[in-house]
Amino acid sequence: MPTQLGSRIPLASLIQTLAVAEYLNIRHAANALRTSQSSVSARIKALEEELGILLFERNTRGVRLTEAGRLFVERVSAGVDQLDHAVKTAGMAASGECGRLCIGIHALIPGSFLAELIGRYREDHPGIEVKITEGTARNAVMQLRANRLDVVFVAGAPELPDCHSRRIWSEPLLAVLPERHPLAGQPTVTWADLAGETFLVRHGGTGPQVHDHIVLRLAGRWPAPSILRFDIGRGTLLSMVGQGFGITIVGAATSLLPAPGVVFLPFADEPEPVPFSAVWSPFNQGTALRNLLDLAARMKRESDQ
Structure with a gap:
């Protein structure tokens, strides 16, 4: 040629x-x-x-x-x-002054650690276009592997052989009960208290992980719990709890949402707070991503002080 x-x-x-x-x-x-x-x-x-x-x-x-x-x-x-x-x-x-950063999340609740992290990042790096995708951890990791996302934030501490991960923050686990529930006046609940309850979980967000956690904690207990899954948002889930459809469990950040008719009770026998982790590809060497992870680490240190 x-x-x-x-x-x-x-x-x-x-x-x-x-x-x-x-x-x-x-x-x-x-x-x-x-x-x-x-x-x-x-x-x-x-x-x-x-x-x-x-x-x-x-x-x-x-x-x-x-x-x-x-x-x-x-x-x-x-x-x-x-x-x-x-x-x-x-x-x-x-240099991380311009570009795009695609983030997969489970939820963006005002006042939560994740919302504060993304808000501060956008203030510090106004030239970066931040795109946010909400979904389940499984779907988010699939999109990460397909290079459609730069980083995902998931509940838990996954160990994926083809990805890097780091614990970023943690939240106590809370039970969400209707105000008229017999246990609503207690300062705390135990998993034994909730045996036989009807649990409501979502298909999206952290729903699959919530489902697995309930099954794990109540395995072998009697009466066995009933777990109902719905394709709904977080706000609708809380509203259904308030209307007496059942109960659910959430990370503490969810208690920041307006939720009339429900109470949030900590678990007395949950061994530790729920960790939330960032997951990213080892091949992603972008400065925009590194700046986000560095900011998350600084905010974690600030919150621990």
Whole structure:
């Protein structure tokens, strides 16, 4: 395949051509570029020979663009401007000043650690476009592996062989009961208290993990719990609890949501708070992602103090 002419022209020749077109004087252009007049003259002549086109008409006072030269300079000037913009944009992206960060989440509850993290990140890095996708942990990790997400935040501390993960924050686990429930007036509940209850869980968000946790904690207890799954949002789930459809369990951040008709009770026998982790690909070396993880680590230290 024949090589295109444009790919053989040195960028320096184009830049010197633009300078001569600006000053219409080879000596002045050479001074502006901090090079010799002979070097500029030689490059311009070599470019004209390569193109087979006369770009400048020489005279004793300087040079003048030919019509072909004027059209050539217009197109080259636009191309060099685009190249300059591309270089600057790439540099800003490499430094984390601009670009896009795609985040998978289970929920974004106002006042929660995750909401505060994303809010502070957007304040600190206004040039980064933050895109958020909500879904289950399983779906989020699948999108991460398909390079559609840069990082996902999930409940638990997953150990995935093809991903990096780090615990970011934790929340106590709470039982959510209707205000008129017999246990609603207690300061805490135990899992034994909830044996035989009807639990409501969601298909989305952390619903699958909540389902598995209930099954694990109440395995072998009698009477056995009933677990009903619904394709609903978090707010509707809390409303259903308030209306007496059943009970559920949530991380403490959910208690920040408006939830009339329900009470949130901590577990007396839950061994530790629920960890929440960031998961990302080891091949993602982007500065935007690193800045987010660094900010999360700083906020975690601040919250622990």
